[in-house]
Amino acid sequence: MADFKLTRFLPFRLNRLAAEISEELSTLYADRFHIDIPQWRVLATLSAGNGWTAKAIVASTRTHKSTISRAVEALEQRGLIEAVQSSEDKREYRLGLTGSGRRLFRELEPLVLDYQKGLMDKLGETKARRLEQAIAALETALDLAGEETG
């Protein structure tokens, strides 16, 4: 009999953990702000500064372009972001938070940061640092790192 144990298998554990954290986190904004995960990603990305294209958000977040397209559409409908067609390249749109989008994000941000802090507190400083280092190493190994372009 093979002694394989799924619950000891790292990819599985990582996946289960990420799902749980994602789930907990999204409850922070789902009901209260009526945004879902892709929308959160768009808002959070734009919070770092305006002028992003959908393509850049796709690259940065590694989310499928159709998913980002729909999130952008929804946020635009609600007036939380604004899209202006680029004059240099009419295929693309420069995205940016509107006033109300920025206000919403300012309300959201501390909740989300508190959640992360709570998690890290549970880990303790040393383990939290080591976790971050391991993640960074895997990101590099898997070519997930530093796709930010601003």
Added chain:
Amino acid sequence: MADFKLTRFLPFRLNRLAAEISEELSTLYADRFHIDIPQWRVLATLSAGNGWTAKAIVASTRTHKSTISRAVEALEQRGLIEAVQSSEDKREYRLGLTGSGRRLFRELEPLVLDYQKGLMDKLGETKARRLEQAIAALETALDLAGEETG
């Protein structure tokens, strides 16, 4: 302007990492064995021994019961697992790998273990151990640990 950076945010990074690893891993068995992730979880769980109920697999893998139900159905159709109604409790079914299910898993197992080993090699022994410890700590904190019952 807020200095929040999604790509530095741990829940996001964990999620992106888990998605990438899951994706890479599932290419190992998707085309070749025509099984998907829930089906892989059922097979892998049963590889540790027969007699599991769907409920136990749900608890162990933290996968939704309707998802497990469908995976079990599909695997049974293909003759990879067998379900026998429990005599003590006719609501439940004792699940087990069939001969061909066991053969398939024996073929699959080394691929999957090699993949994990490749990942850990990229991390190095020390970081791999620390990652495991951090994950274990988070599992405990989030109540994800040790739901195995056999």
Added chain:
DNA sequence: ATATAATAGTTGCAACTGAAACCGTTTCTT
């Protein structure tokens, strides 16, 4: 210059998933 290819973003479609209602069986309450 013109045809071809590549690119940014959108959309139709099929597959997948979770919530909730459901069925049959078992357990609890009285």
Added chain:
DNA sequence: AAGAAACGGTTTCAGTTGCAACTATTATAT
């Protein structure tokens, strides 16, 4: 013992997602 509640597992339904085909625009090749 009878009715209610709980439970294991299934199914329906609605929502979400990714793929692939599409439109419009820009870049490349000849």
